[in-house]
Amino acid sequence: MSVKLFLAALPVVLLQAGCTNLGVEPWERGRLANPEMQLMSDPISAGLDDHIYFSKEASSGGRGFAGGGCGCN
């Protein structure tokens, strides 16, 4: 199976799996609503890290857009 096909199919499969078995009721979200449980809980540090690694390594992006907006040396 090509990578493209796999990538296209992945969300659909996960979505269906998610719909049937995973998740919580709205009143069970107490802990998940805490700021420290957000997937991006410290955006400033994440931004600073992205800037450092963008300028020191050849990879970028993943959790956000890959563009660096700097002429980093």
Added chain:
Amino acid sequence: MQLKQQKKISQALTAATCSLLGMNSTDSLAEEGDWTFDSAILYYSEVDRVTAVEPVITAKRDFGEEKALNLKFVFDTLSGASANGATPSDQPQTFTRPSGKGRYTASAEETPLDDTFRDNRFALSSQWEQPINQDYRTGFGVNFSTEYDYSSLSANANLSRDFNKRNTTLNAGLSLAYDTISPEGDIPIGLSSMAVDRGQADYRDEFNASRGESEDNKDTVDLILGLTQVIDRKTIMQASYSYSDVSGYLTDPFKIVSVEGDDGRPVEYRYEQRPDSRGKHSLYWQAKHEFESDILDLSYRYFWDDWGITSHTVDLRYRWMLDSRQYLEPHIRYYDQTEADFYRRFFIQGEALPDHVSADYRLGDMSALTIGIKYGMELQNQQQLSLRLEYYLQTNDNTESVIPGILNDMELYPDVEAIILQLSYKF
């Protein structure tokens, strides 16, 4: 007393933010506590190389009903030296400064570093987010940054859709960026020989012959598709695919590559030349799980591009609650990349130069390790203070099959070490 002072700072910042936006701060402050601020100052220092100091402040105004405006100001100041790509030698080496006016030297056996590196960068971003209806949310943003020889302008939009009682979210985002580079001394012609002023009468002509346009551009289109899934009461996960198409001037105008004689001593230096397009792909996965009160945060990224680079990044953090207000968060990150197809540490005289060449260590075969710890504490009135200290070590590996003469005694792949120190304050 402390609270009163705190309120004053917050109000002063609100007024400053509003005046920058041309908004009336008394209108904006209709409800107290609408604005929240997050700030940090980063100190980054490499051993014998670059040092950066980077203050950041973000301001968020919550308009209720999930509508919010986010503003971010970043200022960074960089100084120090950066490896120019040339190999060390057993004799001192002389290089021309990017401006063409003046020279810099590297002592014998020393990695050649361009010590003229100094810059200030200012970046401003704003992001608006709001729901469209019960299931759809959208966001728009613009970013601008400027430094002495570089500027960048970008705009982005994203759309997300919730399913399954908001346990599943699909997200799609698009970003367009336009960057301009205008280096001191104009853009060097790729693969041309570096003219070095040794007192010859026609040095200036030689230098000018190696120069092209005064500025060039780079266009970037970024796409991201993501899926977030709540697993259970204490676990959340996300997976995303992102694609970045970059075209235009992707070369580093300050980097060169050494052409060595059979004895391993440099005969000349050529300006590097990279392809004028690059397609980058990433698959990213992240999970967060809360134990009794501690939180585990694990992520993995697989990256590949059409320059022949592939990389793996694993990042692990563990927030260890010391008590209800304080925590310690150890962090470890491991990164490993393969080299670009056109990466060469050096050339040997007589070898045909390919169309694209770079000796920039950041495009070479390398691995990197970050180890750090963060201490955080909650103060009164939901203020938070944290301090993190990290150590970064980058190790480059040799992929040259033949190493001539004296280069066998040189350190061709020095490690890069850095210290990262960050103080954050949320109020």
